[in-house]
Amino acid sequence: xxxxxxxxxxxxxxxxxxxxxxxxxxxxxxxxxxxxxxxxxxxxxxxxxxxxxxxxxxxxxxxxxxxxxxxxxxxxxxxxxxxxxxxxxxxxxxxxxxxxxxxxxxxxxxxxxxxxxxxxxxxxxxxxxxxxxxxxxxxxxxxxxxxxxxxxxxxxxxxxxxxxxxxxxxxxxxxxxxxxxxxxxxxxxxxxxxxxxxxxxxxxxxxxxxxxxxxxxxxxxxxxxxxxxxxxxxxxxxxxxxxxxxxxxxxxxxxxxxxxxxxxxxxxxxxxxxxxxxxxxxxxxxxxxxxxxxxxxxxxxxxxxxxxxxxxxxxxxxxxxxxxxxxxxxx
Amino acid sequence: xxxxxxxxxxxxxxxxxxxxxxxxxxxxxxxxxxxxxxxxxxxxxxxxxxxxxxxxxxxxxxxxxxxxxxxxxxxxxxxxxxxxxxxxxxxxxxxxxxxxxxxxxxxxxxxxxxxxxxxxxxxxxxxxxxxxxxxxxxxxxxxxxxxxxxxxxxxxxxxxxxxxxxxxxxxxxxxxxxxxxxxxxxxxxxxxxxxxxxxxxxxxxxxxxxxxxxxxxxxxxxxxxxxxxxxxxxxxxxxxxxxxxxxxxxxxxxxxxxxxxxxxxxxxxxxxxxxxxxxxxxxxxxxxxxxxxxxxxxxxxxxxxxxxxxxxxxxxxxxxxxxxxxxxxxx
DNA sequence: GCGGTTCCTGGAATCGGTTCCAGCGCGCCC
DNA sequence: GGGCGCGCTGGAACCGATTCCAGGAACCGC
Numbered sequence: 001x002x003x004x005x006x007x008x009x010x011x012x013x014x015x016x017x018x019x020x021x022x023x024x025x026x027x028x029x030x031x032x033x034x035x036x037x038x039x040x041x042x043x044x045x046x047x048x049x050x051x052x053x054x055x056x057x058x059x060x061x062x063x064x065x066x067x068x069x070x071x072x073x074x075x076x077x078x079x080x081x082x083x084x085x086x087x088x089x090x091x092x093x094x095x096x097x098x099x100x101x102x103x104x105x106x107x108x109x110x111x112x113x114x115x116x117x118x119x120x121x122x123x124x125x126x127x128x129x130x131x132x133x134x135x136x137x138x139x140x141x142x143x144x145x146x147x148x149x150x151x152x153x154x155x156x157x158x159x160x161x162x163x164x165x166x167x168x169x170x171x172x173x174x175x176x177x178x179x180x181x182x183x184x185x186x187x188x189x190x191x192x193x194x195x196x197x198x199x200x201x202x203x204x205x206x207x208x209x210x211x212x213x214x215x216x217x218x219x220x221x222x223x224x225x226x227x228x229x230x231x232x233x234x235x236x237x238x239x240x241x242x243x244x245x246x247x248x249x250x251x252x253x254x255x256x257x258x259x260x261x262x263x264x265x266x267x268x269x270x271x272x273x274x275x276x277x278x279x280x281x282x283x284x285x286x287x288x289x290x291x292x293x294x295x296x297x298x299x300x301x302x303x304x305x306x307x308x309x310x311x312x313x314x315x316x317x318x319x320x321x322x323x324x325x326x327x328x329x330x331x
Numbered sequence: 332x333x334x335x336x337x338x339x340x341x342x343x344x345x346x347x348x349x350x351x352x353x354x355x356x357x358x359x360x361x362x363x364x365x366x367x368x369x370x371x372x373x374x375x376x377x378x379x380x381x382x383x384x385x386x387x388x389x390x391x392x393x394x395x396x397x398x399x400x401x402x403x404x405x406x407x408x409x410x411x412x413x414x415x416x417x418x419x420x421x422x423x424x425x426x427x428x429x430x431x432x433x434x435x436x437x438x439x440x441x442x443x444x445x446x447x448x449x450x451x452x453x454x455x456x457x458x459x460x461x462x463x464x465x466x467x468x469x470x471x472x473x474x475x476x477x478x479x480x481x482x483x484x485x486x487x488x489x490x491x492x493x494x495x496x497x498x499x500x501x502x503x504x505x506x507x508x509x510x511x512x513x514x515x516x517x518x519x520x521x522x523x524x525x526x527x528x529x530x531x532x533x534x535x536x537x538x539x540x541x542x543x544x545x546x547x548x549x550x551x552x553x554x555x556x557x558x559x560x561x562x563x564x565x566x567x568x569x570x571x572x573x574x575x576x577x578x579x580x581x582x583x584x585x586x587x588x589x590x591x592x593x594x595x596x597x598x599x600x601x602x603x604x605x606x607x608x609x610x611x612x613x614x615x616x617x618x619x620x621x622x623x624x625x626x627x628x629x630x631x632x633x634x635x636x637x638x639x640x641x642x643x644x645x646x647x648x649x650x651x652x653x654x655x656x657x658x659x660x661x662x
Numbered sequence: 663g664c665g666g667t668t669c670c671t672g673g674a675a676t677c678g679g680t681t682c683c684a685g686c687g688c689g690c691c692c
Numbered sequence: 693g694g695g696c697g698c699g700c701t702g703g704a705a706c707c708g709a710t711t712c713c714a715g716g717a718a719c720c721g722c
Contacts, residue, residue, distance in 0.1 A: 004678060015702045020680060030700065049445045051385045052678035056707050060382065070426075071407040080402055083428055092442065095401075095426055097414055111423065114381050216604065243604060270601040273547065273574055335708060346672045351710060361670065383708035386677050667720075675712080682705080691696085 003044045012040035023048065062092045063296060064116035066108060068123055070097040073268050074285065078122055078143070081289025089297050091117075102126050109134055118296050121145070141296040143288070145186055151299055151309040153292045157187065160281045160315030161194040164235055164263050167279075167317055169202065172326040173233040173261065177226050179219070179245070180210030181237030188237055191265070195235070207231055212241060219244020227252060232260060232326045239264035239271050239280055246278075246322065257324035267318055276321035288313040334375045343371035354379070393423045394627060395447035397439060399454055401428040404599050405614065409453055409474070412620025420628050422448075433457050440465055449627050452476070454518075472627040474619070476517050482630055482640040484623045488518065491612045491646030492525040495566055495594050498610075498648055500533065503657040504564040504592065508557050510550070510576065511541030512568030519568055522596070526566070538562055543572060550575020558583060563591060563657045570595035570602050570611055577609075577653065588655035598649055607652035619644040 009016045014033060021028045022037035029037075040046075054060040065082050067075040079095045086093045094116060098105040102125050109119065118139035124131060128147045134140055135150045142152040168176060178195050181188040192208070199206040207229045212218035219241035226234055227249065236242035242264030246256050256262055256276065264271065267282035291311050298304040340347045345364060352359045353368035360368075371377075385391040396413050398406040410426045417424045425447060429436040433456050440450065449470035455462060459478045465471055466481045473483040499507060509526050512519040523539070530537040538560045543549035550572035557565055558580065567573035573595030577587050587593055587607065595602065598613035622642050629635040 002678095005680095006678080016679075017681080017702060017704095018700085021701090024680080028700080033700080047441060047445070049678055050442075051382055051391065051445055052707095053680075054382045054707090055380075055386050055678080055709095056680045058707075069411075070401070071404060071411055073402060073404070076402040076407045080400075080428055080430075084430075092425075092446075094423075095410075097411055099411075099415075110378075114378070115423075247606075270604055273601055274605060275578075333708095336710095337708080347709075348672060348674095348711080349670085352671090355710080359670085364670080380708055383677095384710075386679095386708080387710045389677075664722090665720105667718100669716105669718080671714105671716085673712105673714090676710085677708105680706085682703105684701105684703090686701080687699095689696105689698085692694095 002049075003046050005046070005048070007044055008037065008040050008046050011044060012036045059117055060115055061090065062094050062116040063293070064109070064112045064119040065093050065095045066098060066105060066119060066121050066124065067095065068098055068100045068105075068125055070095065074266060074283070075122060077285035078289050081286045082120060082293055084286075085290040085293040089293060091293070091297070098125065100125060102130075106130055113138055118300055120292050120296055139296065139299045141292055141299065143292050146310070151295055151304065153288065153295060153311045153313060155187075155283050155288065155315050156312045157190040157315065158194040158198075160265070160283075160317070161191055161198060161235075163315070163317040164281060165195075165198050165202070165204070167319065167323065168233050168235075168261065168263070169204070171233075171261065171323060172329040173204075174326070175205040175207065175231045175233075177207040177209055177229055177231040177234045179212060179222055179226070179234060179236045179241055180208060181212070181214045181218075181241070183211050185214075185237075191237065205231075210237070212237075214238050215240050216244035216247075219246075220248040223248035223252065226260075227254060232328060233263070233323070234260065235263045235265075237265060239266045239268045239278060242278055242280070242322075243270065243274060246274075257322050259327060261323040261326075263323060271318075272320060279320045279323040280318055282316045282318050284314065284316055333380075334377050336377070336379070338375055339368065339371050339377050342375060343367045390448055391446055392421065393425050393447040394624070395440070395443045395450040396424050396426045397429060397436060397443075397450060397452050397455065398426065399429055399431045399436075399456055401426065405597055405616065406453060408616035409620050412617045413451060413624055415617075416621040416624040420624060422624075422628070429456065431456060433461075437461055444469055449631050451623050451627055470627065470630045472623055472630065474623050477641070482626055482635065484619065484626060484642045484644060485521075486518075486614050486619065486646050487643045488521040488646065489525040489529075491596070491614075491648070492522055492529060492566075494646070494648040495612060496526075496529050496533065496535070498650065498654065499564045499566075499592065499594070500535070502564075502592065502654060503660040505657070506536040506538065506562045506564075508538040508540055508560060508562040508565045510543060510553050510557070510565060510567045510572055511539060512543070512545045512549075512572070514542050516545075516568075522568065541568070543568075545569050546571050547575035547578075550577075551579040554579035554583065557591075558585060563659060564594070564654070565591065566594045566596075568596060570597045570599045570609060573609055573611070573653075574601065574605060577605075588653050590658055592654040592657075594654060602649075603651060610651045610654040611649055613647045613649050615645065615647060 005016050005019050009019045019037050022034045026034050063086055070076055083093045096108045105126050120141050122143040131147045142150050146152050209222050209225050212222050223245050242262050264278050264280040267280045271278040271280050291313050336347050336350050340350045350368050353365045357365050401407055414424045427439045436457050451472050453474040462478045473481050477483050540553050540556050543553050554576050573593050577593055595609050595611040598611045602609040602611050622644055
């Protein structure tokens with residue numbers, strides 16, 4: 001039925017051990033043997049059984065990837081990127097969706113532990129203690145979150161914020177609002193902190209609004225507050241908030257971008273389909289996922305001191321049509 | 332380090348075989364033995380190694396799920412639904428993204444074959460012959476595609492089309508266009524076929540345009556053709572085409588929905604964020620994924636005659652703001 | 663009391679690769 | 693020519709759980 005290493009051995013006229021060596025470490029057998037084995041393997045269509053290999057080596061060749069919501073375009077982009085890079089490193093990826101639920105997350109991690117060599121935990125919802133405990137059992141790399149000395153990859157939010165401010169300042173904006181997202185979001189804090197230090201150092205006025213839910217209705221809800229604050233530019237925690245905001249601002253008779261500029265974060269697929277297309281900060285997921293896989297592979301291969309590695313991925317401002325020069329400067 | 336069945340056996344003072352029986356088939360051992368083993372297992376925190384079990388039983392407890400593009404909201408929704416249901420049936424899901432590439436698809440299936448008990452192939456891009464061959468090696472359920480007698484789950488496209496036509500007829504539309512998607516798409520053919528028979532039987536005029544690429548620019552490209560055809564309603568192969576179409580129609584000074592009604596398929600997340608929100612046919616993925624898992628589990632449990640099972644999932648018209656009464660009927 | 667069940671248990675084989683170890687053959691050097 | 697060492701190979705043990713098989717104990721009926 002299924003073709004095993006012994007079938008190949010028989011056909012090639014060698015022992016199973018030689019077949020194993022010929023395929024895994026070709027330089028440890030004579031060239032003639034290697035060729036005979038490889039030909040026999042090809043002829044029979046032999047693929048080593050990964051389960052069996054995993055049992056004897058203790059390595060599965062799988063990486064676990066845990067995300068809160070795979071239907072969220074950001075996370076599904078990360079999944080794609082991780083799969084691509086992992087494939088290049090001869091690893092398979094087992095992505096798992098926790099539905100934003102802490103209990104599911106922990107349970108899933110335990111279920112998968114025996115089937116993977118290490119975990120990539122993307123924006124995990126579990127508490128620091130739980131994560132530290134997981135990290136004690138099995139190699140872990142954390143994405144978009146930082147807990148103690150667990151290796152992590154995060155976006156360079158400070159740089160993203162700097163790009164936005166540079167853009168807005170070039171357009172002569174001086175009074176700028178930030179619509180904060182969920183209080184519990186680590187990323188939200190990062191962005192707010194970066195904004196505060198940067199605006200302060202540049203002598204800009206920063207108006208902080210929120211916190212609102214990171215959704216379309218969250219953006220709608222905060223619109224009037226912003227109009228009352230007489231800012232000329234708004235930076236939203238994410239694109240969904242920005243879209244809700246724009247919709248409500250427009251409904252109030254205020255024009256985007258002529259009267260007020262809006263910038264989002266994430267670059268969701270909808271961002272360039274709306275009218276006007278949204279200026280936003282993209283988080284290049286390809287690079288992010290690749291960096292994370294490389295870090296985990298390094299950790300697995302003992303090429304990293306555990307507990308000290310942090311890597312960052314760049315963010316990128318995408319200028320579309322919701323930002324324009326400050327009208328007050330030109331009136 | 333890791334706790335094995337022998338550790339439990341030693342602590343409980345029995346053999347490994349008894350431990351195995353006590354945990355897997357509790358009614359096959361004496362009650363006293365069972366209790367001792369269970370207590371020992373709990374005390375050591377023993378979890379059977381799924382890899383080792385897989386090797387000896389030939390069953391992995393995993394289902395493979397192959398999709399063309401996990402970043403596509405339709406597919407990521409299916410992944411979520413499948414994971415939820417599989418979990419209830421004590422299966423894990425290994426989702427894999429083929430990047431729309433046939434070679435990757437085949438290769439992935441081969442890589443995963445040894446790690447899963449069966450496959451769910453969602454809208455596979457491979458040819459019929461390849462799929463038949465896979466289906467000969469391992470249980471397969473096909474989603475949104477039909478090949479020979481391979482068990483499959485598909486959306487009831489004929490019913491979805493019927494809902495759209497019923498809606499448009501109620502609005503007095505009689506001359507309706509269909510913008511066809513890719514020639515190679517099985518679903519596209521299904522929808523076109525259903526439209527032809529239905530419009531014919533109801534005495535409606537059907538204008539067929541396309542085929543266009545199933546994207547925003549595809550929709551932009553076909554707009555002028557539709558305006559020239561003087562139809563009052565357009566059914567697009569999918570939402571992306573519909574959005575491109577609406578954008579270009581509007582740019583030409585024709586109003587949606589007052590002058591022309593537009594309906595899409597898929598109900599992508601963007602559909603209700605655009606202006607006006609898009610009337611479209613939603614494909615309830617929860618039900619779809621659940622049905623698929625149930626079918627595969629039945630096949631694995633030999634509760635299905637192989638090669639004869641087809642199941643269908645319902646579609647659902649979501650009426651938003653891009654459809655309105657036929658203006659010519661009321662002028 | 664003895665043959666025949668039934669129930670429960672432990673030992674051993676097995677799944678498919680990997681890897682350690684011993685041995686063989688050959689070449690090289692003294 | 694003998695001894696040493698190196699390169700290559702096959703046999704066997706092993707990873708951890710499952711399952712077949714055989715045997716012991718208890719129990720039944722005659």
